Amino acid sequence: MICLIPSYEPDNRLTQLIHELKAQINATIVIVDDGSGPLYRHLFEQARREGCIVLTHLTNKGKGRALKTGFSYILDLPDPQGAVVCADSDGQHLPADIxxxxxxxVLHPDHIVLGGRRFTGDVPMRSRFGNTLTRKVYGAATGLNVYDTQTGLRGFSFSMLDCLCRIPGERFEYEMNMLLAASEEGWPLLELPIDTVYLENNQSSHFRPLADSFKIYLPFLKFSASSILSAAIDFALLFLLAWWTDHLLVAVAGARLCSSIFNYAMNRRFVFRKKNGAAIARSMPKYFALVLLILLLNYGLMAFTHEGIGLPLLASKLVTEASLFLFSFWAQRKFVY
Structure with missing residues (x-):
């Protein structure tokens, strides 16, 4: 068993956590000093004296990079046993939960095991709001129900580590990218409830609300931008073809064909980042099968709202696209790329 602890500018709670872990768990403790600097050197030296392995970044590189540094180190060990559990160093994860x-x-190999906080009691508003928003967005995009998407308490089998090292993300967005990659890799998620602990209103957190939130939501933002550009093409061609042919099905099909070719190229290159030829051969048939399905749904909804109940064409198109947006993201993430 290995306990991996990424740490940036810790306080004495790191030393306390080490003592309590050693009393409760027979585990090798690997700590990654993520560029904390000379002022914090004594805490990492104390960890070494306690028998921990301490890896050091000379500069701060972010939590995601610190985790990958730890995973890479563990991969090079001659015969690691058990599993890897990652925990934070700021006292938010109780040793019993770790x-x-x-x-x-250990009992569920090839699962990602999550320690899910329930956010009851005295929880800082930014933490409660941030986790609720991320949970809703993640659920809508993937169809998976994870209560605490931002938990730092996670368990993995050793067979996952090589792949975990290749997941993009250097800072807090890495943990979200990990969950997004789980379904692609065939890793079920197992979430167990843990205590919610926020000390001193979570002042020790190094999470940057604007910059790190932007990175966490970046996959969704890129998909939204790609979809907006594709929608602009789709809208323009829809009205042009509707005026030219006076036939709704021809207009919907022609506009969707052109916009979907553009959307596929954008999503493959910038959103889901599958660039090699084999990936294209796998993803393209699935993507255009999805296009056909969405085209049928698109036409059915527009026929119902425009021709059936009499909504103007613009209003009908807006209602239809809003209804299919999250379904499209979820389907592309889960089945296409």
Whole structure:
């Protein structure tokens, strides 16, 4: 069993966590000093004296990079046993919960085991709001129900580590990217409830609300931008073809064909980042099968709202596209790319 702790500018709670872990778990403790600097060196030296392995970044590189540094180190060990459990160094994860997630990771190999906080009691508003928003967005995009998408307490089997090192993301967005990659890799998610602990109103957190939130939501933002550009093409061609042919099905089909070719190229290159030829051969048939399905849904909804109940063409198009947007993201993430 290995406990991996990324740490940036810790306080004495790191030392306390080490003592409590050593009393409760028979585990190798690997700590990554993510460029904390000379003022914090004594805490990492104390960790070494306690028998921990300490890896050091000379400059701050972010939590995602610190985790990948730890995973790479563990991959090079001669014969690691058990599983890997990742925990934060700021006292938010209780040793009893760390132990429980570690044991679950051993019992459920090839699962990502999540320690899910329930956000009851005295929880800072930004944490409650941020986790609620991320949970809703993640659920809508993937169809998966994860209560705490931002938890840092996670357990993995050793067979996952090589792939985990290749998931993009250097800072807090890495943990969201990991969950987005789980379904692609065939890793079920197992979420176990843990205590919610926020000390001193979570002042020790190094999460940057604007910059890190932007990176967490970047996959969704890129998909939205791609969809907006594709929608602009689709809208323009729809009205042009409707005026030219006076036939709704021809207008819907022609506009969607052109906009979908553009959308596929954008999503493959910039959103889901599958660039090699084999990936194109796999994704293109699935993408255009999805296009056909959405085309039929698109036409059916527009026929109902425009020709059936008499909505103007623009209003009918807006209602239809809004209804199909999240379905399209979820289907592309889960089945196409």
């Amino acid at each position: 132990k429980r997630i570690a044991e679950a990771a």
